[in-house]
Amino acid sequence: MQLSKEILEKLTTIVGENYIFTDIETRNYYGHDETEDYVFPPNVVLKPANAKEVSEILLIANDYKIPTTPIGARTGLSGGALSIYEGIGLSMERFNKIIEIDEQNLQVTVEPGVITQVLRETVAEKRFFYPVDPSSMGSCWIGGNIAENSGGARAVKYGVTKDYVLNLEVVLPSGEIIWTGANTLKNSTGYNLTQLMVGSEGTLGVITKIVLKLLPKVSHNVLMLVPFYKAHEACEAVSAIFRAGIVPSALEFMERDAIDWTLEYVDGINVSIKPEHQAHLLIEVDGNYPEVLMQEAEKIVSVVEGFEIDEVLFADTEDQKNMLWKMRRSVAEAVKSNSIYKEEDTVVPRYMLPELLKGIKQIGAKHGFISVCYGHAGDGNLHVNIIKGDMTDDNWQTQVPIGIKEIFELTVALKGTLSGEHGIGYVQKNFMNIAFSKVHLELMESIKRVFDPNNILNPGKIFPDYN
Amino acid sequence: MQLSKEILEKLTTIVGENYIFTDIETRNYYGHDETEDYVFPPNVVLKPANAKEVSEILLIANDYKIPTTPIGARTGLSGGALSIYEGIGLSMERFNKIIEIDEQNLQVTVEPGVITQVLRETVAEKRFFYPVDPSSMGSCWIGGNIAENSGGARAVKYGVTKDYVLNLEVVLPSGEIIWTGANTLKNSTGYNLTQLMVGSEGTLGVITKIVLKLLPKVSHNVLMLVPFYKAHEACEAVSAIFRAGIVPSALEFMERDAIDWTLEYVDGINVSIKPEHQAHLLIEVDGNYPEVLMQEAEKIVSVVEGFEIDEVLFADTEDQKNMLWKMRRSVAEAVKSNSIYKEEDTVVPRYMLPELLKGIKQIGAKHGFISVCYGHAGDGNLHVNIIKGDMTDDNWQTQVPIGIKEIFELTVALKGTLSGEHGIGYVQKNFMNIAFSKVHLELMESIKRVFDPNNILNPGKIFPDYN
Structure with a gap:
């Protein structure tokens, strides 16, 4: 799409002229993450400073029906931060402060653009422990971890991101700003919007502040x-x-x-x-x-x-x-x-791992691809890297998707599901009907419409193109 | 409301004549729980045997717009299981089986009507540990624990019910049956409907099967x-x-x-x-x-x-x-x-407890009531029992609600919220706007409408009467 001069002027007024970018280098830079070799540049990159600016941007996006994609550290593996319908790329990089380490309550309030490892090391200095450690923790951000419900090696004992999120400040697509919960370890007060937000891949709101639980070191x-x-x-x-x-x-x-x-x-x-x-x-x-x-x-x-x-x-x-x-x-x-590759993020009950591994190899043999598997076996979470190697382009494009579908069907048959910690994003969305019935998908899509009736926020993610 | 002969016949056809009750003793019995002295009898009590029967009941309830309230062990402290608009009382007592203890994956599949302590003891025989232990665990059911997101004494180390729920079979108000997630420890596949269900107090669906995570003993x-x-x-x-x-x-x-x-x-x-x-x-x-x-x-x-x-x-x-x-x-x-009493379930970040306790006593002194406080201090969860003692009926009815409102305002000001583990249900619903903005409440109510457009399932709970 083309953004008119009028829209760009309005956006400039919100973020200031130093934080709006329309040059192709910047747009390309923010148009890719770590998902295969996809590049989907937004029309404009904005770098808002605070929740109020995000809110004002979303009001404009709603007025003009502009697709708006929150962008984190772009370390994602499912394409969740790609601006596949162009529009506004909303880089959260200026939300990079650890606001408060609450030593009395073992909590930290942090902005989404803080690098996960920086958070871990900073709280460790105070003798606290934030256990979630995705492999990319040296570069990924805590906001993206929440968007994708990231895991990591310590999840087997300490749980995943969702287990540490107590409360979120979220800018809703309507521009309204809410805190989803309370800064408490327990909460039975209304629907759990905090947990609905975690893993919603930037489709329900833009996270601007985060309260996390910490453990003693x-x-x-x-x-x-x-x-x-x-x-x-x-x-x-x-x-x-x-x-x-x-x-x-x-x-x-x-x-x-x-x-x-x-x-x-x-x-x-x-x-x-x-x-x-x-x-x-x-x-x-x-x-x-x-x-x-x-x-x-x-x-x-x-x-x-x-x-x-x-x-x-x-x-x-x-x-x-x-x-x-x-x-x-x-x-x-x-x-x-x-090699060129495709990565899947299968997860099953852990005892099913041997059967999953065997099945993946059989499916590969049938369709002529090899795979390299590794992952968080304690959680039953197996990363499957399908390698192009010397496969023909034709086979790569025709056989591999059939094989991936079969891998997911196997995963679901073993009472597992499509993604353990990477999210569905762009690349897995057309496999969603393997895991979910039509009714179930429609329920999720209806929730999306409650939050985002104009479908401006990260459109084209999670939900299949058909259905 | 009156249920017509035609409706009662249809319901009889579904559950069989041994499992439908219209006598006043039975209706009264299922019309109260442990919340103060409230009694709200349904017009009819049904005891379905399986998810299919629940589904058929909900289809009738939708056709005739009959309020339908899932009823567990009736140990609740917020009136979540009370049929305040009469209609159908859906007793889940025949869902009382521990279906499978999966020793390989440390999981248990259980029906909602199993007593929490029975579940704990049964898995303990296999050397497993289900840590959630509400004070009422000798009589409460696991389904009610999920509906209210129950805690207990061990929550401080082991978390609350939500931390153990992996997957739920739910009959939606539409009569459709879904599994909310997968039997996996990690899951980044679409919106987390499992966690949306936990703590939703029977307003979004009827839980008919539950997969829980276990720990080694x-x-x-x-x-x-x-x-x-x-x-x-x-x-x-x-x-x-x-x-x-x-x-x-x-x-x-x-x-x-x-x-x-x-x-x-x-x-x-x-x-x-x-x-x-x-x-x-x-x-x-x-x-x-x-x-x-x-x-x-x-x-x-x-x-x-x-x-x-x-x-x-x-x-x-x-x-x-x-x-x-x-x-x-x-x-x-x-x-x-x-004494006659009212119980509140305040929760704050744990360091705020002394301030909360002090404030509660001051508010009591101001309005002329005494309170007895106890609870799960490690979680910042303080149960406040307001005692009628020798207060006049008039003061009890006029002063105490003002005091409770002030207690909740204090709780929220201390970054806590209204309920840590009892839920909002019937008795706390008109305090919800202390914790949530209008926008936030409307968001939750819109989610309710997505699941239950005719508002048949447990109406009159969670959301304020006004707003």
Whole structure:
């Protein structure tokens, strides 16, 4: 669409001439995220300073029916921040303050544009712990984490973003500003709009302030890497660890290819992997009592020794721990730097993981694609990277979507669903009817219309094009 | 309203003649819960056997615009299950099965009419832990817990009902049946209708199956009772314990009057209370390592010794623990058996508790009522029992509502809200505009209309009569 001079003047009046951009470089920059190679530039990029400016922008957007897409750190993996119908790209980068660390109540009030790792480190200085740690935490923002209900390695013990959000200041598409809840740990007062907002991918409102729950800092952890000769046994061990009464603080699965590519593409990782190792589990326990952690680690070792494993590597130093985590966190980047790819974010009850993995490989074999799988096995959350490799363009475009559909059908049949932590956004939306009935989708779309009758806010996301 | 012979015949056809009741005894029985002395009998009580029957009932209710109120164990404290506009009372008592304990995935699938304590004990036999323990857990049902987002003593460490609900089978007011989510620990797939359902007090749909997350059983705990000479110092100690890096598994506050009345009205509780004790904290830590629990208990003692306290009582035996918990759980009953009362369920950030308590007493003094306060101090959740005692009927009816309004205004000013775990239901609905703006309430009401355009399901709850 074209935005008229009149509209641009009105927008300039709101944000000031230093914070409105129509040049193609800026528009392209804000038109992509980490989702494959998509680029959907908005017509104009705005960088509002506060909720009032966001409100005024949304009033204009409503008046002129301009699609408006909130944009975070653009680290998303489902295209949630792409301006697929152009219009206004609403960069939240100036909302970058940690407003208050409430030491008495173990809460932090923060703006959406704060980098997740910065938040974690800042509260850690006060001896607090914000556990949510997406692999992209060094660059992603807390606002995007809320929009997508991000998880990460520690979700298995500590939960995902939704479990820490107490209250949100939200600019509704109508321009009204509300706080969704209260700054309390418990709340049975009306419908839970806070949780409705979390994971709504910027389609129901623009988040401008966030109150998060914090935990007391945890002082110790033990990290181990367990090499399995059989990938499906690694998956089976995941469930066995929980049945032994242990809740690890991380339980990550990596297929052999994932590690191989990481060792090849990422510098400074010194781990000896044998050709016979089909998969690894990276297992962490944490707590304040080192002697307890050693007991738990021993219990874990005795569980995994029930499977065919090679020697367990314990990380003895902080450097070794950092190296193992760097390896895990670099998998996605390494796999993706190696080929054109598509990434799916399947999630199932954790015991179903071996069956999911087996099924994915069978589907790949049938349609002629290979996949590299890794992820948060403790949560049953398996990231499936489908690799183009030397597939023909034709097969890539015709066979892969059929295969992805089958993977999602399998996931749902195993009582799982399409996305564990990346969101549906743009790239998964046409698979939504695998997980949801027509009635169910219509219910969600009707909620969308309640908030956003003109469909100005992040249109073209979550809901299928047909239906 | 009167239900015609035609309607009653249709309903009989659905549930069978053994499960439809129009006699006044049955109607009265299902017309009250534990909320003050309200009785609102429905015109007819139905006891459906399954989701299909519920669906058929709701289709009739829609056709004839009959108010339909889901009824659980009737232990509610906000009148959520009262048929205030008569119509159909939908007793869920035949939904009383624990369908499956999934030992591999640490999940349980259960029907809404299962008693919470039965669920806890049944999963405990398999070495699992369902932590949510409302004081009424011996009689309340899991479906009602979800409808009101119930908490309990262990919420401070383990969270409330919402934190355990993974997936819900819901009959929508339209008669359609959906599962709200998936049986997974993580889910970023569309709007979170599961969490929208939790705490919606039976106004958005009828819950017919529930998938809950379980934890591995925790083997040990240490319980102590700490007498404080000053009530506000007991409140201050709550926050200090967390700041010392400890997350107790329970942290309960009882004013002196609460204990006095309990000792007088409940048999078999043998605790020595001195007249100088203004308040007590009941503090529990739990875990699998007794030596760690002793260290944590010692840390707690060193924190509370920073205040003016009398000797800390450690519960040495299971019997002693049970007695202390019985004392705590009997407070509500004891206070209520003593006088006509009104109970409020205020919740604030926990550090605000001393200020809340002080304010409540001042408001009481101003309007001439006394209050007995107790509750889940670790969550900032204070139950305020306003006692009629020898107040005149006139003052009771005119002054107390003004005082309650002021208490809620104070609660909201302290960044808290109206209800922590009891819900709004019938008795608190006209205070909702203290916590929410008109825009916010309209948003919630519009969501209600999306689900229930004819307003047949539990009408007259949550939303103010005016507005």
